[in-house]
Amino acid sequence: xxxxxxxxxxxxxxxxxxxxxxxxxxxxxxxxxxxxxxxxxxxxxxxxxxxxxxxxxxxxxxxxxxxxxxxxxxxxxxxxxxxxxxx
Numbered sequence: 790x791x792x793x794x795x796x797x798x799x800x801x802x803x804x805x806x807x808x809x810x811x812x813x814x815x816x817x818x819x820x821x822x823x824x825x826x827x828x829x830x831x832x833x834x835x836x837x838x839x840x841x842x843x844x845x846x847x848x849x850x851x852x853x854x855x856x857x858x859x860x861x862x863x864x865x866x867x868x869x870x871x872x873x874x875x876x
Contacts, residue, residue, distance in 0.1 A: 790816070790820055793822075793824060793859050794823065794824045794825075795823075795856060795860050797856070797858070797860050798859045798860070799820070799859065799860045799861075799862065800859045800860070800861045801819075801861075801862050801863065802862065802864075803861055804863065805852075805862045805863060805864050805865055806867050807851055808864055808866075809832050809865055810843070811843060812865065812866075812867050814865055814867075818842070818850070818866050819852065819862065819865065821840075821872050822838055822839075822840050822850055822852055822865075823838055823854070823860065824853065825840065826838040826840035826850075826851075826852070827839055827840060829871065830839065832874075833840060834855050834856050834857055835853070835854075835855055836851055836853075836854055836855060837851050837852070837854075837869075838850035838851065838852045838857065838870055839850070839852075839871065845867075847867040847868045848867070848868045848869060848870065849867075849868070849869045849870070849871070850865065850869065851865070851866045851867075851869035852864070852865045852866075852868055853865075853866070864873075
C-alpha cells in the first residue's frame with residue numbers, strides 16, 4: 790500500500806492484521822482512515838489517525854502509527870475516544 794497523504798509506503802504489523810480481523814476493519818477502510826482521518830501527534834513520529842464512520846456501530850476507528858521511512862501501522866482500535874492532551 791502507498792499513502793498519497795504521507796507520500797510513503799504503508800506497512801502493517803502482524804498485530805494490526807490480527808486486530809483488523811477481530812474488529813472487522815478492511816484494508817480499504819484502513820487506507821481511507823490513513824488518507825482522510827484526523828491526526829493527533831503523540832510525538833514527532835508517533836501519531837494517532839482517527840475518524841468516525843457513521844456506517845459502523847462503534848464510536849471512532851483509530852490507528853496508532855509511526856511515520857519514518859514508511860508509515861508503520863502498529864494497531865487499530867474501535868470505540869476510541871479523543872482525550873485532551875495532558876499539560
